[in-house]
Amino acid sequence: MITRVKSLAVLLATVALLAGCATSGPGSSAITPSPGAQTSQSFSAAVTKTNHLEFLLYVPKDYATDTTKKFPLVLFLHGSGERGTNLAIVAKHGPPKLVAAGREFPFILASPQCPEGQVWDDDTLLSLVDTLQAQLRVDEHHIYVTGLSMGGYGTWSLASKYPERFAAVAPVCGGGERIRTLLPTQREALKTLGVWAFHGGKDNVVALSESERMVDAFKKAGVTDIQLTVYPEDGHDSWTHAYNEPTLYDWLLKHSR
Numbered sequence: 001m002i003t004r005v006k007s008l009a010v011l012l013a014t015v016a017l018l019a020g021c022a023t024s025g026p027g028s029s030a031i032t033p034s035p036g037a038q039t040s041q042s043f044s045a046a047v048t049k050t051n052h053l054e055f056l057l058y059v060p061k062d063y064a065t066d067t068t069k070k071f072p073l074v075l076f077l078h079g080s081g082e083r084g085t086n087l088a089i090v091a092k093h094g095p096p097k098l099v100a101a102g103r104e105f106p107f108i109l110a111s112p113q114c115p116e117g118q119v120w121d122d123d124t125l126l127s128l129v130d131t132l133q134a135q136l137r138v139d140e141h142h143i144y145v146t147g148l149s150m151g152g153y154g155t156w157s158l159a160s161k162y163p164e165r166f167a168a169v170a171p172v173c174g175g176g177e178r179i180r181t182l183l184p185t186q187r188e189a190l191k192t193l194g195v196w197a198f199h200g201g202k203d204n205v206v207a208l209s210e211s212e213r214m215v216d217a218f219k220k221a222g223v224t225d226i227q228l229t230v231y232p233e234d235g236h237d238s239w240t241h242a243y244n245e246p247t248l249y250d251w252l253l254k255h256s257r
Contacts (some may be wrong), residue, residue: 051124053110054087055200058099059162063108063131070139072107072253073132077120077147077154094148094243105249107144108136120147120154122161129165144252148171148239149206156214160195161186168194168225168255172202172242175210179221187222194255198242200234225255 029042031173060223076096082089091100096111110132114120130136147155152174159169160179165224174197182190195218199211208230215228231241242248
């Protein structure tokens with residue numbers, strides 16, 4: 001079944017950030033300038049952030065019949081064209097499109113919608129995953145993320161920063177920042193992360209080189225289970241081929257964290 005979730009009250013959480021652009025509160029240190037001199041000062045502030053996403057939710061048919069079973073979770077991130085407040089357009093491409101057409105999957109599928117004018121935010125997406133884990137029977141060892149175009153960038157970003165949270169990822173026609181300094185836990189997690197990237201050979205929106213350099217960066221970071229599939233005649237729409245790959249979903253599910 002597909003459930004339209006209109007609000008996610010649990011995600012109205014606050015995230016403490018050490019950042020600027022905040023109004024100094026009672027707990028802030030007083031700034032005391034010394035004219036003609038450069039002095040050491042300190043600043044601290046609690047900045048609150050409200051995380052809100054609407055999303056399409058699919059659960060397998062046997063979710064209700066076997067109340068002890070835990071299920072894999074796939075997080076799908078759409079592209080820039082599906083941003084906004086019309087949740088139905090999230091099913092325009094990718095796995096939610098296949099579900100809408102009648103395909104059944106053996107995993108929970110969460111397909112959030114990015115607000116208009118924004119890009120995917122890692123902290124908000126992780127809050128969603130945390131909430132799904134808390135409220136649904138999610139198998140924490142089998143959590144995956146995939147996305148196309150802007151969602152491909154979001155997929156690479158989550159895999160770069162939080163590889164320990166996912167068993168495998170499948171970015172489609174995306175790109176991202178090169179992996180920089182890694183914590184020991186991140187480096188260890190990358191060694192066992194599965195990565196299958198896809199791109200069109202004639203993509204004139206996001207160049208093929210974007211996927212190529214991300215694959216190269218992940219290899220240098222220690223990822224060994226990694227592959228890039230290029231569809232030579234595809235333009236930006238490489239996702240139609242990618243999400244209809246007959247072995248993609250079995251490939252994802254074979255990975256465990």
